[in-house]
Amino acid sequence: MVDAIHPGVTADTPLTAKTPVQIEGLSITELPFLGKITLRGDAGDKGFADAAKKVLGVALPTAPMSSAQKGSIRVFWKAFDEWLIWTEADGQTKLIADLRAALDGVGKAVVDLSDYYTVIRVSGSLSRDLLTKGCALDLHPRRFTPGQATGTGFHHATIFITLVEGDTFDVMIRWSFADYLWDYFADGAREWSA
Amino acid sequence: MFLVKCPWCGWREQTEFSYGGEAHIARPTGTDEISDQEWGDYIYSRKNTKGVHAERWVHTQGCGRWFNAVRHTVTDVMWDSYKMGEDAPNPPKDWDGLSSRDELEPSEGK
Numbered sequence: 500m501v502d503a504i505h506p507g508v509t510a511d512t513p514l515t516a517k518t519p520v521q522i523e524g525l526s527i528t529e530l531p532f533l534g535k536i537t538l539r540g541d542a543g544d545k546g547f548a549d550a551a552k553k554v555l556g557v558a559l560p561t562a563p564m565s566s567a568q569k570g571s572i573r574v575f576w577k578a579f580d581e582w583l584i585w586t587e588a589d590g591q592t593k594l595i596a597d598l599r600a601a602l603d604g605v606g607k608a609v610v611d612l613s614d615y616y617t618v619i620r621v622s623g624s625l626s627r628d629l630l631t632k633g634c635a636l637d638l639h640p641r642r643f644t645p646g647q648a649t650g651t652g653f654h655h656a657t658i659f660i661t662l663v664e665g666d667t668f669d670v671m672i673r674w675s676f677a678d679y680l681w682d683y684f685a686d687g688a689r690e691w692s693a
Numbered sequence: 694m695f696l697v698k699c700p701w702c703g704w705r706e707q708t709e710f711s712y713g714g715e716a717h718i719a720r721p722t723g724t725d726e727i728s729d730q731e732w733g734d735y736i737y738s739r740k741n742t743k744g745v746h747a748e749r750w751v752h753t754q755g756c757g758r759w760f761n762a763v764r765h766t767v768t769d770v771m772w773d774s775y776k777m778g779e780d781a782p783n784p785p786k787d788w789d790g791l792s793s794r795d796e797l798e799p800s801e802g803k
Contacts, residue, residue, distance in 0.1 A: 563701040563756070578756035579701060635706040649702060650755040652709055657754045 512617050513677040520688050524625040527684050530618040530669065534591030536584040537577070538598065539608040550601040554594070555584070564649045566661060575648040575661065583648075583659065583671075585618075616659075617677050621684065622667035625691055630668060632687045636660070638668075656680050695769040698793070699752045700760050700776050713749030715739050716761040717781070742766055745788070747781045750774070765790030 512531045520527035540547040542561050552558045556569035559582055566575040571590065575583040586594055591613050598609045621629060627638045633654035637643060648661035656679060659671040672680045697710045721727050721735050740746075746766045751759045762774035763781055768790040773782045782794065 563703075578758050581757075635708075650709075650752075650757070651705070652754045 513674055514617060514619070514681055517681050517685070520685055522688065522692055525623040525629060525688055525691060526621070527629075527681075527688065528620050529681075530620050532588035532613070533618050534584075534586040534589060534594065535612040535616055535671070536586070536591055536595055536598070537608065537610040537612055538582045538584055539580055540602070540606060541580060544605065547602065547605045547607060550605060551582075551598070554597045554601045564647050566646045566648045568646070573661075575659075577650070577659075583612075614674065616671045616673055619670045619672060619677070619681060619684065620663075620667065621670060622663075622665075624666055625688075626666045626668055629684060629687050630660070630670075633683060634658070634660070638662075653680060654683060656683075696771065697750055698762065698771055698774045698795070699750075699755060699758075700774050701758065702752060702755045704795075705752070705755060709752060709754040711751050711753045713751060713759065716747040716749045744790070745772070745784060 510532070512529065514529045514531070517529070519529070538551065538559075540551070542548055542559055548559055555567075555572055555574055557567040557572070557574060560567045560574060560576045561579075563576060563579075566573060568574070571587040572594070573585040575585075577583045584594070591611055595609055595611055598607075602609070630638055630653070633656075634651060636649070636651045643662055645662050645664045648659065650657065650659045652658065653660075653670070656672060656676045658680070661669050663669055670680070694707050696704050697707050698704050699710075718735065721731060724732070743766055745763060747761060747763050749759060750762050751757070760774050760776055761779070761781065763772040763784065764770070765772065765788075770790055771793055772784040772788065773794040775782055784794070
């Protein structure tokens with residue numbers, strides 16, 4: 500169990516019982532309970548873009564597959580009118596309230612997705628070798644650069660993947676598919692285990 | 694399996710997408726007056742083209758957005774895709790259906 504976010508309250512994710520993979524060149528761990536928000540609106544509407552920037556501290560990225568970061572807040576381009584926002588565990592409640600207040604009267608959608616997904620961090624020199632076992636995206640450092648992010652597939656799972664830096668990837672997966680993806684990763688890593 | 698080009702995300706595997714059938718089929722106006730034949734044509738009649746075909750796709754696993762694309766139905770090579778509301782980018786008359794527009798007319802970068 501993960502320690503309390505709220506005192507006296509403990510919580511599980513679908514990956515709580517999993518053992519993190521820590522081998523030479525590969526680390527697989529969960530980033531549990533990150534705050535996750537979908538923001539939708541018209542990026543061309545100055546009122547929308549300015550208000551969002553004021554709350555997030557960074558302008559909404561408008562290039563496909565790009566992202567922006569300010570402190571613990573990461574903003575990903577999801578589609579031309581949709582952004583995915585990650586923030587620290589339990590940080591979504593205040594952020595959502597702030598976004599809704601700042602965007603009052605502006606066409607938008609602000610939705611809390613925090614418990615719909617969880618995030619798995621895959622890092623180490625073997626991370627690309629592992630991810631290409633199920634993901635057809637070109638993850639070569641020349642083609643998929645730090646900060647880039649996109650939705651794609653990993654075998655049967657729909658994932659959202661971003662390169663944090665170097666060879667550290669964060670993979671967002673639906674709560675109900677997390678067990679499948681984790682086991683696929685762990686199984687894929689067995690060839691490198693001692 | 695073949696490759697599909699999302700107008701935003703670029704070339705991806707077909708499995709990331711869902712197919713939406715023939716493009717540019719306008720819903721008839723005056724639906725109270727039109728005949729069953731016309732209504733049936735709108736709902737069911739499709740060209741079943743052999744060759745260059747304009748069709749709808751949605752990037753289900755990626756950005757989740759609908760767009761149109763021109764594909765050769767024999768070779769399954771996609772000539773190019775375009776956003777909803779735009780005119781279809783027609784391939785040359787003598788297109789052999791073997792290479793995409795990006796391969797024949799490469800622009801810098803991608």
